[in-house]
């Protein structure tokens with residue numbers, strides 16, 4: 046399917062379970078680790094010509110993979126996409142850099158404005174597309190420019206005026222984000238680091254140990270505490286098959302190795318219905334389903 050120059054990048058029938066935090070699910074028909082823009086556009090062009098969908102995998106902290114093989118080319122960005130470059134109060138960051146690395150680099154350079162995101166797992170690319178954040182304070186409000194590859198395998202650049210960020214969403218769903226430019230404010234590095242560490246401690250104390258097979262099930266509705274909604278609906282410890290809510294850390298679910306994506310979907314669906322009946326609030330799934 047792919048030309049010979051791409052053979053060393055593309056692998057067939059690659060398990061995605063080990064690349065995702067929940068550690069469950071099937072394989073990708075094609076999988077490639079992509080180190081540069083030129084390889085990425087070439088892969089996307091050939092996949093598009095063959096009517097093969099292209100999906101992008103970040104750190105896998107927000108993905109639920111179904112058991113069936115995914116008939117797509119799944120790419121994971123590496124190499125040049127991990128770079129973080131700082132000049133004045135601007136940072137150009139590759140989509141494959143971890144959000145943690147971006148936040149630390151900003152703090153070390155005395156650039157404030159990302160400390161509230163401390164402890165959120167995942168890559169910058171996913172955080173931009175999903176507009177990751179804490180309550181109403183998000184990453185999108187700091188993003189000035191986004192570069193990516195669109196569905197026609199063309200490289201595109203979006204300016205601040207073209208970007209639309211909402212509560213945990215953006216208008217970038219159709220793109221493979223490759224980099225973002227972020228604008229921050231100058232502050233004393235020691236002060237930025239102090240705030241970052243304080244937020245990190247609070248975040249870590251409110252979530253399960255990251256070596257568990259876990260996920261944040263729902264987007265916390267603006268103005269509500271997910272813990273109160275689950276408690277009121279009697280769903281704090283709900284379980285379906287091998288998936289269960291973590292009663293100590295409300296809103297997080299865990300799975301055993303025997304779990305199936307259907308267990309997670311059944312659990313999340315049951316909770317959403319119960320919360321809507323009890324509180325009239327519609328919960329939206331945080332997890333992306335493949």
Ligand SMILES: Cc1cc2nc3c(=O)[nH]c(=O)nc-3n(C[C@H](O)[C@H](O)[C@H](O)COP(=O)(O)OP(=O)(O)OC[C@H]3O[C@@H](n4cnc5c(N)ncnc54)[C@H](O)[C@@H]3O)c2cc1C
Pocket residue numbers: 066100101102103104105106107108122140141164165166167168169170171172173174175176177178179213220221222223252253259260261331333
């Ligand atoms: C313990 C825990 C705590 C969390 N806390 C928070 C929190 O406080 N706030 C919050 O907002 N979220 C939180 N999350 C959710 C998660 O961290 C974010 O959604 C994060 O942005 C996912 O990043 P990832 O790289 O793991 O993405 P993945 O899980 O790999 O992918 C998620 C989605 O992003 C897409 N994507 C990935 N990379 C790109 C790219 N380069 N271009 C386009 N699309 C891309 C994927 O296709 C997929 O649809 C938490 C999750 C866990 C497990």
